[in-house]
């Protein structure tokens with residue numbers, strides 16, 4: 188099959204926005220689901236969270252970080268090019284109902300993928316606050332889009348160039364300061380952010396939903412590579428998730444499993460001399 | 472009587488050997504192990520057939536290939552006619568000749584086999600299919616006038632492909648929906664290149680597409696669209712989604728790095744061509760010492776793949792004895808020749824990891840065989856105090872699969888059996904829902920290619936009957 192690239196641009200350093208024509212997916216996708224694509228006929232199957240979609244135009248938007256051989260191929264795509272595989276929507280949608288007050292936390296590609304979730308939560312009548320987290324101000328995108336949509340938007344940057352300076356561990360204090368009493372947290376982004384946010388919300392006992400991103404192949408429950416332990420039980424992220432209760436995930440095991448192909452994946456990059464300085468938490 | 476005796480005394484007791492790559496050579500490549508008969512060898516083997524008046528072998532074939540007839544034609548050197556006789560009953564002979572468990576089916580009943588080695592029916596089937604493919608004169612059946620009936624087929628495995636091929640010639644408009652990016656089901660993602668070259672699967676697929684069948688890849692029914700939504704657009708639906716949900720052993724340590732399901736291991740290598748990494752981008756581990764748990768075809772495929780990926784030691788760990796191995800005889804023999812180490816009567820009870828979460832090995836128990844269980848095989852029972860440790864840096868679970876729950880979960884009203892299988896009426900393939908048929912592994916649990924094709928054929932007949940609202944010639948008879 189062939190799927191046309193409508194747009195591919197680097198939105199902030201190393202993070203690319205990809206818009207693909209895929210009518211069937213655009214018509215059926217819901218917030219929190221993902222797609223799997225292949226950059227070319229020799230490429231591996233790459234899962235990406237869906238960040239936006241337009242059923243009328245038949246387009247689907249996803250963000251990806253350039254971290255390895257396969258994503259560097261994606262980064263070369265131009266409008267009008269085609270890719271051979273684009274399948275979805277996969278996984279279960281994020282639970283949306285009127286919870287009351289929800290804090291959505293997004294980092295990295297998750298700044299994009301939490302957008303349709305925030306939108307749906309608003310539509311369901313929630314008070315929605317969005318926290319965007321990044322290393323520095325220049326890695327934050329779509330802030331204006333969120334400001335138009337939700338009740339409040341705030342940012343944390345590690346170098347303090349935008350919003351609160353520091354780490355996600357500031358979250359409880361920020362919420363106290365702003366007098367926000369959430370009924371639920373929803374987190375999208377790299378493993379590190381999902382894990383740390385779950386840690387800092389644990390004491391409050393407020394349900395924290397994390398959108399997991401393990402290694403995947405088929406995305407239909409066939410291979411089992413995406414398995415993780417939740418509350419002592421093995422789950423397949425691609426069919427039972429990708430959303431899980433962050434307080435019940437076995438994080439050590441999950442981080443470990445993500446590293447399975449670390450040596451193989453980064454080897455080609457090391458060889459070509461690129462990407463060595465960029466340490467992404469998604470892999471690490 | 473006297474004549475019969477004379478004939479029997481002339482039987483050549485031994486099979487003609489089929490040339491194979493030597494074990495030393497083949498463990499270093501992914502090329503097909505068996506090289507196939509030459510014309511001369513095929514005629515020689517075919518001449519061992521007694522041309523029985525009441526051929527037993529045929530009773531053993533799930534699709535009733537006219538076995539003595541095609542073998543007789545090979546013996547006479549009339550390959551063209553032999554191929555026709557074969558294709559008449561079996562649309563995928565190149566595949567079946569390679570992967571059918573012949574020793575349990577046709578060859579098991581062969582009269583020559585009573586005293587000697589049975590005629591190599593499977594190898595002759597393979598020969599004639601390959602011969603035909605090499606002729607460049609592929610004949611296409613006539614397609615009936617369009618009925619304007621729309622048929623949706625879910626899954627491009629052997630079951631779905633059979634339904635598609637059977638119904639397209641009747642003039643129906645066929646679309647296959649396949650979740651993966653290539654057709655073939657297990658034939659493409661599971662069974663390795665060295666046993667079933669992907670070019671052969673592709674050849675069969677091209678044939679089906681040339682007949683006018685449309686295929687939509689990257690389409691997960693139950694996700695991209697539901698069965699209910701397809702029913703709005705299509706007159707009838709066939710579900711042939713196979714048994715793709717892998718089982719794990721349910722013992723501690725299964726999520727350690729280095730522990731794979733057979734599906735993952737084989738898919739990385741076969742569908743994604745991980746053995747050609749980094750030319751192909753899907754990575755694959757090349758561990759030193761691999762344990763494969765299980766004893767079926769899937770387990771043999773994994774253990775032999777491990778050798779080809781360069782492991783020093785590849786073990787099959789099986790809880791019963793050699794006699795109970797469910798794999799095809801030929802594959803067990805191939806695995807032995809290639810140096811796979813069999814640890815029979817051994818059962819893993821715990822997988823042990825190092826401080827970084829990587830597999831170090833398996834704690835196992837020795838077993839002995841007790842009373843026969845429901846399947847008629849003697850049940851393995853643990854020997855107390857026999858724990859021992861097997862070192863390994865990779866383990867593959869090849870202990871079975873069940874049907875994928877995606878469609879059952881999203882299709883209210885579809886009756887599902889205890890094991891997650893879609894319930895069907897065996898004589899017709901009809902499910903509990905109007906206008907929906909199913910067959911193959913999704914209905915039976917993991918079975919065989921030929922059984923899936925047989926089920927497809929049964930369903931196709933019933934579907935055509937429904938679509939044409941009436942009677943139906945009974946040319947294709949399939950036993951259950």
Ligand SMILES: Cc1cc2nc3c(=O)[nH]c(=O)nc-3n(C[C@H](O)[C@H](O)[C@H](O)COP(=O)(O)OP(=O)(O)OC[C@H]3O[C@@H](n4cnc5c(N)ncnc54)[C@H](O)[C@@H]3O)c2cc1C
Pocket residue numbers: 569570571572625626627628629630631648649650651654655656657658661662663690691692693711712713714715737768769772799875877878910911912913917918919920921923
């Ligand atoms: C490694 C291995 C070795 C084997 N060796 C042998 C052998 O030597 N001899 C033998 O006879 N049998 C063998 N078998 C068994 C045999 O392959 C199966 O019995 C047979 O392929 C079943 O055919 P099927 O059409 O029912 O399903 P499958 O071949 O499983 O095909 C099902 C197809 O449906 C697709 N699908 C699933 N869900 C969906 C969905 N929701 N939407 C769209 N598409 C979907 C799948 O991607 C797949 O392509 C082996 C099996 C394995 C795994």
Ligand code: SF4
Pocket residue numbers: 531532533534535536538561567568571572573576577578592593596921
């Ligand atoms: S289809 Fe299978 S069982 Fe039938 S004759 Fe051929 S090899 Fe034997």
Ligand code: FES
Pocket residue numbers: 402403404405406407408409410411412413414423424425426
């Ligand atoms: S990605 Fe294969 S089972 Fe989830």
